[in-house]
Amino acid sequence: MSTVALAVTDGMLHFELSLAYEIFGSAPDGVTGPWYDVALCGPGAVRAGRFGLEPDHGLDQLPYADTVIVPGWADVDVDPPAELVAAVRAAHEAGAxxxxxxxxxxxxxxxxxxDGLRATTHWAHTDILAARYPRVTVDPDVLYVDNGRVLTSAGKAAAMDLCLHLVRLDHGSSVANITARRMVVPPHRDGGQAQFVTTPVPAPANHPLAELLPWVLQRLDQPLTVEDLARQARMSSRNLGRHFRAATGTTPLQWLLTQRIRRAQELLEITGDSVDTIAAATGMGTATTLRRHFNRTVGVPPDAYRRTFRSRTGPSLDDVDGRRP
Structure with a gap:
């Protein structure tokens, strides 16, 4: 079982702390097998917002965890507590x-x-972070940054995105999707997506893309183009691109590619079909094309991904949800 330690101290933001505990604290219904063993680690009784907490362990236990989560803390105008900084550094040096x-x-x-890495935080504090720590490359325009053993997220909802990203890395996209459904949030927002949009997203019934996105997801096996999407949405390609950027923070083609890769991940986890078959089912055309995009996006080839996240022979593609995607 993987151990997740939540590093807590006075002044922690209770929202980020609570959502991390909710995600890692218990496996969602339908997920079997080992889950995370979560521990609150702090210097003693602490306060997070208006709430008092009694940690399970001291900060000296952080180096024994597999993953250490550092929630946000309220007062960025002063240096963080030295004992917390030292404990987090020790955990990293121990391999966490x-x-x-x-x-x-x-x-x-x-x-x-x-130091020497790209990182992010809540957009309201990125300038302060960059000024105080000039050796850090601060990116104010992303949801989270994954540097392997060191990850950072923006604020509030982006913290949930990063936690789900960790679940996806550890347990695969299917389990992450189940976890997201329990939280009633989108299953995946790419870390490179913008932290915020310049105009509000309308209510779902009035959203220009409300009917288009489900239509696309039902046709990922087809060679869709921007023109196809624009025609279905009854708008120009330029107007479509503007709505996509406002709603998703990315272009129609990049969004479509992301959905194809997500679907490929699910099929690699739950089916025994060949990479060629999955390439056709996700609109990639050939196994070569799927491998190129999959490796670039996920960081490993499809076959390696399957070996990591699939523990048994799954159903064929025809058996998934009773139909082909």
């Missing part, structure tokens, strides 16, 4: 994966874990 949520990035930066 360390992730910060929101302004928890200030703790990682103070520990030197972000």
């Amino acid at each position: 994966r360390v992730a910060s949520l929101c302004t928890g990035a200030f703790v990682l930066a103070a520990a030197g874990l972000l």
